[in-house]
Amino acid sequence: xxxxxxxxxxxxxxxxxxxxAYAAWKDKTKASxxxxxxxxxxxxxxxxxxxxxxxxxxxxxxxETRLWYSFFLPLAGLIVYSRWKYKWIQSFSTLLSVxxxxxxxxxxxxxxxxxxxxxQSPWFAPHVIVYMFAYALLGAAxxxxxxxxxxxxxxxxxRKLRKDYNYQSSILNSQxxxxxxxxxxxxxxxxxxxxxGMLFGALWAxxxxxxxxxxDPKETWAAITWFAYLAYIHYRLxxxxxxxxxxxxxxxxxxxxxxxxxxINYLPSAQSTSVHTY
Numbered sequence: 408x409x410x411x412x413x414x415x416x417x418x419x420x421x422x423x424x425x426x427x428a429y430a431a432w433k434d435k436t437k438a439s440x441x442x443x444x445x446x447x448x449x450x451x452x453x454x455x456x457x458x459x460x461x462x463x464x465x466x467x468x469x470x471e472t473r474l475w476y477s478f479f480l481p482l483a484g485l486i487v488y489s490r491w492k493y494k495w496i497q498s499f500s501t502l503l504s505v506x507x508x509x510x511x512x513x514x515x516x517x518x519x520x521x522x523x524x525x526x527q528s529p530w531f532a533p534h535v536i537v538y539m540f541a542y543a544l545l546g547a548a549x550x551x552x553x554x555x556x557x558x559x560x561x562x563x564x565x566r567k568l569r570k571d572y573n574y575q576s577s578i579l580n581s582q583x584x585x586x587x588x589x590x591x592x593x594x595x596x597x598x599x600x601x602x603x604g605m606l607f608g609a610l611w612a613x614x615x616x617x618x619x620x621x622x623d624p625k626e627t628w629a630a631i632t633w634f635a636y637l638a639y640i641h642y643r644l645x646x647x648x649x650x651x652x653x654x655x656x657x658x659x660x661x662x663x664x665x666x667x668x669x670x671i672n673y674l675p676s677a678q679s680t681s682v683h684t685y
Contacts (some may be wrong), residue, residue, distance in 0.1 A: 408456035410515055416453035417477075417508045420446040424481050424504065428497040431488055438548055443485045443497065450478050461472070462531040468668060470515060474508045475536060479543035487547055491589050499550045500543075530611035544597035545664060546637065551590040552657040555650075559586070583598040585638035587650065598636045605629060628667035635660035 411543045423446030453473055465471040470569035484500025487493055608629075609619040620626060639656045642648050 420450040475539040483543040534607035541600035548593035549661040552654040
């Protein structure tokens with residue numbers, strides 16, 4: 408299997424995910440599960456084939472990690488849909504996945520068998536895979552935040568129902584509560600996986616460099632991102648928290664996540680000191 412075959416697997420997967428998203432809108436739950444699941448199977452087949460071809464996990468370059476992110480986004484969308492039957496999440500997760508797939512198609516990176524000694528660790532694969540899944544879930548939470556801030560029908564205000572509220576207002580208020588619960592649950596699960604990813608990374612660092620944590624630029628931004636999502640959770644648990652502020656906290660946290668994921672590669676300090684820049 409080579410990189411030239413990627414486009415065929417990508418097109419087949421996108422078509423399946425697109426129809427799965429369409430089926431979700433039409434309340435065809437079984438068809439949505441079937442087509443989205445089959446698309447995931449096709450895409451994962453390519454990842455496994457690349458793994459075998461490269462004789463290592465396809466996790467080293469940004470292009471390879473985008474493969475995993477493209478896979479986990481529809482998976483996260485399917486999980487959210489199966490749990491809460493939120494129709495639009497599959498469409499947005501598919502759209503984001505298509506963006507990452509297109510980046511890989513139009514700007515492919517070199518995929519070779521070379522793997523530096525530090526990456527030849529059993530902790531390398533679980534560390535990156537768990538992080539990619541966490542990123543996908545937190546990306547879905549950010550989509551929810553953007554939707555609630557700019558597109559939702561209900562007004563994001565911390566006020567009690569007044570006597571002049573009509574029945575429709577009560578329904579919208581109930582819907583907003585459900586949507587915020589979905590957002591919170593996505594952050595809870597996403598942060599849990601991120602925590603496991605950090606623990607796996609610490610074990611990997613101990614094996615490769617002799618210490619669990621060294622405040623490398625990548626590690627520093629990982630800690631900043633982790634604390635940002637932890638701050639969101641603690642703020643939401645406060646009885647007087649403002650919903651709009653909480654949602655903006657999610658948006659900011661996701662920006663920090665992007666800095667942790669790929670932004671540090673462009674920092675001058677990371678070029679000379681980071682062991683995470685290969």
